[in-house]
Amino acid sequence: IIFSSSTLFSVAVSLHHFFSMPYSPCACEEDSSSAEGLTSTFGGVPSCLHLLIPLGAGNADRDSEGSSPAPCHLLSSLEAAGRAELPAGSPSDLFAQLDAKIEAGMVRFGIPGAAVGVLYRGQEHIKGFGVTNVDHPTPVDGKTLFRLGSTSKTLCGTAAMVLVDRGKLDLGARVQSILPDFKAPRGAHRVTVRQCVNHSAGWLGYDYHDTGRGDGALARYVGDIHKLPQLTSPGSVFSYNNASIALTGHVIEKIARMPYEDAVKQFVLDPIGMPDTYFFSDEIIGYNIAACHEVDDQGAPVVVPPDWCLPRAMNPFGGAISNVTDQLAYARFHLGNGTGAGGKRVMSEASLKAMRSNPGPGGTLMVELDGFGVTWMIRPTAEGPKIIQHGGDVPGQHSGFMLVPDRDFAITLLTNSEQGPKLLAELFADDWVLSRFTGLHNLRAVPQKLKPAALTPYEGKYSAQQIGIDGKTIPVDVELSASDGGLEMTLGGPEGKKFLLAFYKEDYVVINEVNGQQTYLRANFLRDSRRRVIWMRFGGRLLRHFI
Numbered sequence: 001i002i003f004s005s006s007t008l009f010s011v012a013v014s015l016h017h018f019f020s021m022p023y024s025p026c027a028c029e030e031d032s033s034s035a036e037g038l039t040s041t042f043g044g045v046p047s048c049l050h051l052l053i054p055l056g057a058g059n060a061d062r063d064s065e066g067s068s069p070a071p072c073h074l075l076s077s078l079e080a081a082g083r084a085e086l087p088a089g090s091p092s093d094l095f096a097q098l099d100a101k102i103e104a105g106m107v108r109f110g111i112p113g114a115a116v117g118v119l120y121r122g123q124e125h126i127k128g129f130g131v132t133n134v135d136h137p138t139p140v141d142g143k144t145l146f147r148l149g150s151t152s153k154t155l156c157g158t159a160a161m162v163l164v165d166r167g168k169l170d171l172g173a174r175v176q177s178i179l180p181d182f183k184a185p186r187g188a189h190r191v192t193v194r195q196c197v198n199h200s201a202g203w204l205g206y207d208y209h210d211t212g213r214g215d216g217a218l219a220r221y222v223g224d225i226h227k228l229p230q231l232t233s234p235g236s237v238f239s240y241n242n243a244s245i246a247l248t249g250h251v252i253e254k255i256a257r258m259p260y261e262d263a264v265k266q267f268v269l270d271p272i273g274m275p276d277t278y279f280f281s282d283e284i285i286g287y288n289i290a291a292c293h294e295v296d297d298q299g300a301p302v303v304v305p306p307d308w309c310l311p312r313a314m315n316p317f318g319g320a321i322s323n324v325t326d327q328l329a330y331a332r333f334h335l336g337n338g339t340g341a342g343g344k345r346v347m348s349e350a351s352l353k354a355m356r357s358n359p360g361p362g363g364t365l366m367v368e369l370d371g372f373g374v375t376w377m378i379r380p381t382a383e384g385p386k387i388i389q390h391g392g393d394v395p396g397q398h399s400g401f402m403l404v405p406d407r408d409f410a411i412t413l414l415t416n417s418e419q420g421p422k423l424l425a426e427l428f429a430d431d432w433v434l435s436r437f438t439g440l441h442n443l444r445a446v447p448q449k450l451k452p453a454a455l456t457p458y459e460g461k462y463s464a465q466q467i468g469i470d471g472k473t474i475p476v477d478v479e480l481s482a483s484d485g486g487l488e489m490t491l492g493g494p495e496g497k498k499f500l501l502a503f504y505k506e507d508y509v510v511i512n513e514v515n516g517q518q519t520y521l522r523a524n525f526l527r528d529s530r531r532r533v534i535w536m537r538f539g540g541r542l543l544r545h546f547i
Contacts, residue, residue, distance in 0.1 A: 094436055095125040101432065102129055102413070105423035111415050112293050112301050113140040114423070117324035119331055119410040120437055126324055132416065133291040134301050142325045143276065146290045146414040147308070149392020151327075151401045152320035153245045155264050155277075157197050157375025158334075159252050161355050162267040165347035168255050169193065171374070178251050183226040191234040193251060196244040198360030198372040199540070202232040205241030206466030206541065210311035215259045221313035222250045228467075231542055237526065238361040238371060240540030242317040245375065249316030260316060272333045273341030277322040279315050281308070290416035292396025301417060307395035311469060318394055324412055327401065331410035334388070334403055356388045356405070364508070364524045365540040366391075366429045368443055381440040391428060393421065400428040407438040429520040445510050445522065447502035449485025458487055458525060462536045462543035478536070478543055488514075507533075 089097075095118065102116060106129060113130035128140035163169035169178075171194040176182050184191055185203045195201050207228060211220035225243055232239060249260045256263040261279040269277050278284055292307035310319050322330075333340055334356075337349040359371030359378045370378045370386070379387040385406035392399045398420035401412045411433060413424060427433050434440045464476040479490045480501070487501040487509070499519075501509040507525040512518055526535040526542075536543045 089436075091121050091123045091125070094120065095127075097436065098125075098433070099127055099129075101427070102423065105426060106130055109417075109419040109422045110295065110299065110301060111417040111419050111423060113144070113290050113416045114420070115140050115142060115144055115146070115324045115414045117142070117328040117331075117410075117412045118437075119328060119335070119408070122408075124328060126328065132288060133303055134293065135291075135303050138288060140290065140416075141288070143323050144288045144290050144414075145276065145278075145284055145321050145323050146399065146416060147292075147310075147318075147392070147394045147397040148320045148322050148327075148399055148414075149318050149394045149397060150242075151390045151392040151399060152315065153317050153375045154390050154401075155268055155320055156245055156249050156252070156260075156316040157355060159264045159267045160193070160197060160248055161351050161374055162347050163252065163255055164354075165351040169251070171197070175247060175251065179222070179254055182222065182247070185226055185228050185230040187230045188234050191244075193248065194374075195234045195360070196241075196248045196251075197374045199238055199241045199244065200232075200235050200360045201241050201244035201247075202234045202237065202239065203230045203241070203243065204228040204465060204467075205239060205243050206464075207243045208311065208314060208469050209467050209471040210469050211313045213312050217312040218246060218250045218253060218260055218316070222247050229465075231544075236361065237535075237542070238363045238365075238369075238540075239537070239542045240365060242314075245317040246313060252316075268346070271340040271344050271346045273329050274322070274326040277320060277326045277330075279319050279321065281321075284321060290397065290414070292394075293417045294396060295418060304396055307397075310394060318392065324414060327412040327414075328410065331401070331403060331412065335405055335408055335410060356386070363526075363537050363540075364522045366425070366521050368508070368522060380443055381434070382443055383440050385438075385440060387434070387440070389428065391424065398424055400424045402428055402433070404434075404438045404440065407440075409438050411437070425520045430518075445504040445508075447486070447504055447510060450503055451485075452482050455482040455485075455487060457533045461546045462538075463546065464541055464543040476541075476543065478538070480536075 098116065098118065102114060105111070106114060111130065112134050113132050115128045116126070118125040126142040128142060128144060130140055131137035132140055132144055160169060164171060172192055175191055175193060175196065176184070176189060188201065188203055191201050199205070203225065209221070209224065211217045225247060228243060252263050253260045258266070268274070291303045291305070293301045294304050294307070296302050312319070333346065334352065336352070338345060338347045338352045340346045355374040356376045356378060357373055359373055362369050362371040365377060367379055370380055372378065377389045379389055381387060385404060388403040388405060390401050396418055397416055399412070399414045403410045413427060415423065431441045434442070459480055459482060462478040462480065466474050466476065468474050477492055480487045483500065486503060489499045489501055491497045498514050500512045500514055501523065502512060503509050507527070509523050510518070511521045511523060523536065523538045525533050526537060528534045532547060534545050534547070536545065
């Protein structure tokens, strides 16, 4: 997850995509930087964006039957009664309903452009909506390039698993056995590769500092990891960790004896058949590219070209550029038997399935999760089958990617707006897509009202940090107070944006707007051995409770 630039990213846009890093131009020609200024002093935070803008959208690209779908009646919701009912309706009907849902969401949320890809019952549906750039409008289609954000992590995990399959990497190995010069944060010297890829390494994971463009960028970034504070012991707690995926990328470099991006191309992109997936902007000159959009004070979409720029060290955890056509090829591979383009063996079927097995510690990340496998989020359903998921966020570009192997189903959605997470939450966190296409549902979450005494342990201040592109520390503050049987959450000081947290089981909450509107997102709390609430896990991030 990478958070949007220039201000705190609006939790009204999406609570999952929590706080932002102030924009700082990439030091594209520099070779070094450092994560300096990390402190334990927490301060205030800027105000949030929360503007909505109307904007039309809707140009067809293609679907599996070669027609331009039109909106039709919506299917009634399926019962979540402990069993999965087969979805009703033909693929073309469901594709049309999905297109109508996306188009309506783009109008409500003010999203200039989007592209969707679906694999369902052996059929493929690809469609573009809206425009790439409000200043120079070009229709979005199935070949339009977007930044993927954190779905890039799964490319890193897939490359790592190719090495495992070839006997060149052991996920249980200590990182220092592969990188003897690696200096871990205090208390993490025994961290393993598996703990890096399942987000249980335990150190502060939100580090975006720029270490230049050269081939040594990733090595320099990894050389600074020892400066990060260790929050939990390795392997014990899920805490979303960009830095540990960067470390995995460097492990791949070391074993493959080539730059990370070359290794991913050789091990993943070429054999799977993803010719339009890249890491560098100079590779895509002349292509149809989705520009990054934010919103101005009047709520109008504005193009922000600097938002496109990301440091090279972020490539393992957020830097990939792709389109829905390539993303469906990627989905087809991960739903398959380990073969790629032309039937070429990429890895064994056992290794492919191992990527979505043996999850690490669980918790919440938008929804409840069993934990992460090898960079894939493994998510439970009320009926039993697992959902394999990721998504991504960079300034002005937000995406979702979901697989249901038991249903041979996949969906990906790419957007070019800071408002994108609102639509993504409706499709990837709520049951809308799952119920219609797979007959599955989220674990139930029926809000309960607690007595004031039961809420007291959760009240108070929670704080975290992240490192910006410029290497400076950004404080993150949240205040929780009892309110109407739940908790009122205030971001960034007394005048900050407020949300309501409603408990649905011990230590787990759903997050709603103060007017009761759902965000479809969940969070949870962690306790110590004395049953004291010591952390809040919010958007996968750990915020420390000041007791």
